[in-house]
Structure formats: C-alpha cells, structure tokens
Amino acid sequence: MSTDLWPEGVDRIILDEVDSTMAEAARLAPELKRPAWIMAHRQTAARGRQGRAWQNPEGNLAATLLMRPLGGPADAALRSFMAANALFETLALHVDRTKLAVKWPNDVLLSGGKVAGILLESMGTAQGLDWLAIGVGVNLVAVPEGVQDAAFPPTSLAKHGDAVSPEEFLAELSANYATEEAIFAELGFARIREDWLKRAARLGEVITARTSREEITGTFESIDEAGNLILRTPKGAHVITAADVYFS
Numbered sequence: 001m002s003t004d005l006w007p008e009g010v011d012r013i014i015l016d017e018v019d020s021t022m023a024e025a026a027r028l029a030p031e032l033k034r035p036a037w038i039m040a041h042r043q044t045a046a047r048g049r050q051g052r053a054w055q056n057p058e059g060n061l062a063a064t065l066l067m068r069p070l071g072g073p074a075d076a077a078l079r080s081f082m083a084a085n086a087l088f089e090t091l092a093l094h095v096d097r098t099k100l101a102v103k104w105p106n107d108v109l110l111s112g113g114k115v116a117g118i119l120l121e122s123m124g125t126a127q128g129l130d131w132l133a134i135g136v137g138v139n140l141v142a143v144p145e146g147v148q149d150a151a152f153p154p155t156s157l158a159k160h161g162d163a164v165s166p167e168e169f170l171a172e173l174s175a176n177y178a179t180e181e182a183i184f185a186e187l188g189f190a191r192i193r194e195d196w197l198k199r200a201a202r203l204g205e206v207i208t209a210r211t212s213r214e215e216i217t218g219t220f221e222s223i224d225e226a227g228n229l230i231l232r233t234p235k236g237a238h239v240i241t242a243a244d245v246y247f248s
C-alpha cells in the first residue's frame, strides 16, 4: 500500500519530537476542524494504559488519531476495537497473519508477545464528546527494554516480519482505520465485533481477568455489544468492563 492511499479529509502531522502525541492531541483539539493523525519520531513522556509509562524507541510508531466523533463516550470506547482491527490488518501486510491476535481490551499480539497497544483519551460529557484521541504505539523495529508485563513480553514486527518505517506503517494504518469507520457507519458495532472476535486470542479458552477488586478465571465466551469481556464460570457469565487479562 502506498502513501497515496492516505484517506481523504484526514490531516497528517509529523513531529520530530513531542512529550506525548496524546498531550499534543489535547492541545490541538480546540482548533480541530477535521480528523488528524499526529505522529512523532520521538516522545519524551509517552503514556500507556492505566497511568503506565510507554517506551517508544526511535523507529517504532507513535501516533494519535484526533477526531470529533458523533455519539457519547460509550460509542467512543468501541473505537479501540476498530483500532485493534486496523492494526491487525496493517501488521498482516508485513508478517504471517496466523502469528497475530488481538487481546482484550486493546492490545495486538505477535507470536504471543505484545507488538502494539492502544490508548483512548477523550473530553466531553455523557451526552456528547468534544474530542477523542486514539493513541497507538507499535513496536516496528525495536523491542522496549525492562518492560514489567512479563505475561506478554514486548516483541517487534521486524523480529518476525518486515522492517517498516513509521511513515509507511502510518499511511497503511490510516487507510485501514478509515475502512473500520466506514464499516461502523454502515453496519454498526456488530460487524466490528464479529471481525475482532475472529482475531481474538484464546477465544473459547480459560483466561484470567484481574480487575481492581478481584480476579476472575473463566472461559472467554465473547465480548458484548458494548465491548465488555464475557467470562463464563461455574457461577454464570461475568461481564467485565475493565481488567488486565492473563492467559494460563
């Protein structure tokens, strides 16, 4: 796929260095006229989910899509599944797709290691969002060192497939993400969910979800129409809204 396929009506901002593309998105949001991908070659204060730091060695992709989505926060949250689907398809252009899987809520695994993460941040009210920022970090060429999450040690695309530049990967990702938005507009989350479930790691198998209050081990049955994780245990189905997931 070439950079000519950059989606129409979407801006592209490429920075040498920034604190975090999420912070830059928040600064640009008040003036935002149309969606924009913000990419940075270096981030000095990259952030991950749940307040964790994100390591972003040069050569890896660090980018944020800033947009003004219709609908409220619940709809916005569904976009992490759209981003995961788009990341999966983009990575599959460069590596054997059978080695890829999505992991709830919003990681992409490559040969069992974490190759990409997604972070959503937004501003607005329950009635409507002012803006949404979808941050993606992809280990294209470098594997971050000293990462705590031993359950899913980081890996890189280059280790298993092609060495791709951040610019090339972003062009492909932006086109694939635009396709996800078109599917969402036409067919709703049902189709996004169906696609995501086909790519999900350990579907139908026993996994463990660690929430802030408890740890639940059960069969990974599905995700529901709001993107919640459904785990089946002898006590029934558990609907999990936020957790870290571990495989046995």
Ligand SMILES: O=C(O)CCCC[C@@H]1SC[C@@H]2NC(=O)N[C@@H]21
Pocket: 019, 020, 021, 022, 023, 043, 045, 046, 047, 048, 049, 050, 052, 054, 056, 061, 062, 063, 064, 107, 116, 117, 118, 119, 135, 136, 137, 138
């Ligand atoms: O914890 C995760 O898995 C999500 C990581 C998201 C990292 C990306 S890199 C681009 C954007 N800018 C940031 O500061 N974080 C996100």
